[in-house]
Amino acid sequence: MDRLLFGDNQFFGVNHMSEDKARAQMMRFRDTGAIMEVLDQAYDAGIRTFMCTTHERIREVADVVRANPARYPDFLFYPCMPYAHKYANAMTDLGLVGAISSFLPEGGKMAAMLSGGMALAQKDAGSIARLLIDAEMKMFAGLKTPVIFLQNVFTDLMLGLGFTGAFRIFHDHVREKYGAEPGYITMNLPALYKALSEEGIENPVICANINKIGFRMCGGHQAYLDVLQNGRLQAVAMSVYASGAIPAEEAISWVTALPNLKSIVFGASSRGNILSTRDLVAQHWKHP
Template identity: 55%
Template sequence: MDRILFGDNQFFAVNHISDEKSRAQAIKFKTDEAIMKVLDDAIDAGIHTFMCTTHDRIAAIVSLIEANPSRYSGFKIYPCMPYAHKYANAVTELGIAGALKQYVPGNFFGSLFKGGMAYISKDYESIMELMIDAEMKMFRGVSTPVVFLQNVITDLLIGLRAYDILIAFHAYVARKYNAEAGFITMNMPRLVEILHQGGISNPIICASINKAGFRMSGGKEAYEHTLRTKTFRAVAMQVLGGGAIPPREAIEYVCGLPNIESILFGASSKANIESTVSYIHQFDKLKAHGADRPVYV
């Protein structure tokens, strides 16, 4: 995986700091061209991987990328599924039956109503595979070397102790899409144990990792211990702690941790993208040269 990944929260009015900023982002990115402008800024800053949800608007972004192969040669997308708000909105607008008709293949829809809950209980892995296939349709024609399961599902399955479904997701993504599975979670220490016990020796796990302990279930110390002692590939997200940590201080902390394979961030402006990329390179360089503490320059 690349060291730096670019996220999509800002494009879809997801802001952990304020509702006002969310509204401003919704207005700023109401067109696909506005999203592409920021993606181009990220590429110009040396970022070559876009980690995004399966929001309906992403399909149009993928089409624009496919239409310009010279500009986006080598550009990768890491899909994150499912996009829960998409299904919640569909249920609100169309009802449960209407949402199923819109997003689930017809064969499954018919089987569901013939067999009801017994069908779901009997063949949950096949249902999962159908849902993955439905989500992945929009990414045909682009490189998707890693496919992530969103934390809303990962952590639900952990809570239900349905660990075999996590393992089945990993296996299916590899078999059907020749890709690695990634897992987003708010409980990194527990998920590492579960995946290791399930035979996944070096999993890709994306979690909130930040100096403030924001959304780090079990606490910052537990995460730091897991990073030091377990074998897995960590992707650090929400490194600013929901806006509580100044960017330079936040990046210094994350870059100083062991076993952080990638850092995921989102930004709305070229200046913020370039600033964050610069900080990551600066503190990575200091760490590579064995500096005990980064020296501000």
């Protein structure tokens, strides 16, 4: 993985400190051209990896990249699935069975099984999960997706329910079907690392909030540092600036000194902020 990954929160009105800023960003990026303008700035600054949800708007971004291979020869997507709001809206409109059926291939065996009721479907939850992963990945057909992430809403739901076997299903399918490295986004790195270890998933890619002040680091700041110091994982740090609560140089200097840190994912909506983060990472990240 590259050291610096570009995220998509700013494109969809996600800001953990300011609702006003979130609304302004959502309005600014309602057009795909505005999203591509910022992605072009990041790409031209040497940031080649776009870590993104499977939001329907990302399909339009994927279409642009797919149609312009000469412009984007090294563009990488790191899909993060499932996009929770998409499924929540479908559940509201169609109910549980209807929602899942709507994302499965029409006329498939699993869709027919669901129409027979959840009792039947529960007997083959793994097959349904694999089909849903495939449905999410369709928008990235023909594009480079070397790492595929499980979104934190689903990761932490399965973690809380104790259904850690879901992580093995995801892990095996991503590797076998897509030749990609499975990754996991979580709000509780220590608990997830323990669960993955118990499932026999070694040296996992785990993306979590990692910052100097413990902002949104569920499980405790020290517990995170213990895992990073003593565990065997490939950590991806998000919220390194704690939504602006930590000065940029202080934040980058601290996080890049951590062991087992593989990458930083950040969002930005201006060329100046993109270049600033890129240059700070190059300045402070000295260890391999």
